[in-house]
Amino acid sequence: MLISENVKSFIERGSLVRRMFEEAIKLKAMHGADAVFDFSLGNPDVRPPAAFKKAVLDMMNDDSTSLHGYMPNAGFVDVREKVAQYLNKTLCKNLSKPVGPEHLIMTVGAAGGINSFLKAILDPGDNVMVLAPFFMEYVFYAENHAAKVNIAQTDRNFKPDLDSIADKLNDRTRAVIVNSPNNPTGVIYTKEDLDGLGKVLEAKSKQFGRPIFLISDEPYRKIVFGGAVVPSVFESYTYSVLVNSFSKDVSIAGERIGYVCVSPEIPNSEDLMQAAILANRILGFVSAPALMQRVVPYLLEESVDVSIYERRMNILIKALSEIGYDLVKPQGTFYLFPKSPIPDDLAFIKLLTNELILAVPGSGFARPGYFRLSICMDEKKVARSVDGFEKALKKAKSLV
């Protein structure tokens, strides 16, 4: 036995996704990649904005000796200053105090940021609340620090159910993770949604005698449709923490660059930041990649061409609705989370696979009875997939 019991159990739980992944490879080998509609992976296929390439080339031609060396574990101070300025113009403009570099840590993507922050606040046996359906990696992120997730289901429109949340928060809950625009639903939480959540967290923090953090994971913030607005969590709750990344907003998921920003309104946040920076160091990140940090100031106002995702999404929403699928219209992201026509989402995924359509069952997001489609393929191919969705639906109905 070479591996730990701990990781062994993780691998066993991850086997559903692995089997799907293997199935996908098999199908593509049998039928050709072009014949298979792979809606299973969330790997952005829209190109980064031109500003990205320009910024990397400019930085590489800047011959300062220290460009590629170590810097403070929280990241370059001047880069954090630029991020702070951007946040003070946007998400933090209505706060009582401005964000400064001391509230920011540059991180190895959002995943690195969440892990560093969680390590800073979690002791063994603590809880992290997540709102289902949710990105299942959060389970691992909590368990990395010997904590457990505590799942509250959202309502039928995938919005926070405040009664259920209040009911499930407990004296070991140290944080609630929200993700808006949401993977897998594409739903955006409104200011009212966040205000309501903030009030519940405030009351429960008071009841339990220590603050519950609201961690807002926002890698899809700029991928929104029809001018939709993503409100700032900072305006709804004091103990808020923004985790952002450039993976999807500017399509550089492989470059592992993001940041964590704690609300400047959190009292005495120095200790918290010191702990999170230490965690960022000792988890093995050490720091975010230097060159990508240097590029961040040039990406703050940038995004991919969102209209590409929006056109694909509109094609699929219209077609699936007309065929008879029940769905909540996404306001952003590149995900769609329709209801499975039969309660057994795993069985329905098989019907889709028969039509060479690959999707992820809702069970993989702790919401059985649904399935996730990721539209990381061109619009012509999206349009070609519709026929298969119709056939699968007919077969599903014939089973009921």
Add this chain to the structure above:
Amino acid sequence: MLISENVKSFIERGSLVRRMFEEAIKLKAMHGADAVFDFSLGNPDVRPPAAFKKAVLDMMNDDSTSLHGYMPNAGFVDVREKVAQYLNKTLCKNLSKPVGPEHLIMTVGAAGGINSFLKAILDPGDNVMVLAPFFMEYVFYAENHAAKVNIAQTDRNFKPDLDSIADKLNDRTRAVIVNSPNNPTGVIYTKEDLDGLGKVLEAKSKQFGRPIFLISDEPYRKIVFGGAVVPSVFESYTYSVLVNSFSKDVSIAGERIGYVCVSPEIPNSEDLMQAAILANRILGFVSAPALMQRVVPYLLEESVDVSIYERRMNILIKALSEIGYDLVKPQGTFYLFPKSPIPDDLAFIKLLTNELILAVPGSGFARPGYFRLSICMDEKKVARSVDGFEKALKKAKSLV
């Protein structure tokens, strides 16, 4: 209380280094940076080889869509193939089986690699052996996974003391970490040293009924003096794992790129690799940064201009020896680990600080009675520091 008990204890233990860091800032503000001899930080100041810049620019001008997107969590297959080819020509040339991409994971530096590998093998309560003096971050890396370090002291030449190691290995020891060329001593373990260690580990693995891994952390592999050779651990022990990074060898410590290679001779290493790749994903690394992975094939044969470090080292070794310091001559790295003239290394560090010389006490490496000098400053400044070393030594002798 905003932070975890766990991280709070880490911060308290880390306070020695922090106080030194604050002291350094204070001294530089008072006397000017040029007047202070900062031998405390190991941040390489020698420029990366020209091949690095060229490779980054070439890669950025390659417009393949997927260059900056997600890739397999172990890293790009073609990059791993190139690393495997390089290892098969060098460290693995005498093995019974060749290294392939399936034995490699591209990682967020060596720190990311060690953490991913440790997570794959450690359960709570397990032990990781380290040989003192050692890089103290290893303590955190073990504790991240609820394990503990188990310290064996090296002999007076900083070589492995096999009796002490055999004595201290126990049935919870899952790995031994070695670091050659060594931080903080600059010592290189010979083939005989490694063969001896391999025999002990083989016997103890047999005794305890499961393999003890030998993790060889080699970020200074190419920074060697006078043509010194760093032997391959793979040739001395089957259950060997190489962790490498480009941080020091090519001076890109901020870019966070390295790799883990398990010995191709480990039987059934598929599960082990699957676990380590999963760990790399769920710890929040997800993958090593994409662009830096792409650059790796162009760095395999490269190194910084080591003669720069060697000249500085020779100046300091000669001067300190002449003055009367007792030291083991480093064969590589940019560190020197002289004996403190008085047993209390913390007291001696204060005497050095009075001469505006900053150094790290041996206690910070679990070897009291010594101190570490990092020669990341130009040779003229190194030469200018000698006077201060002489004064501090005189004061120390007057105290005895």
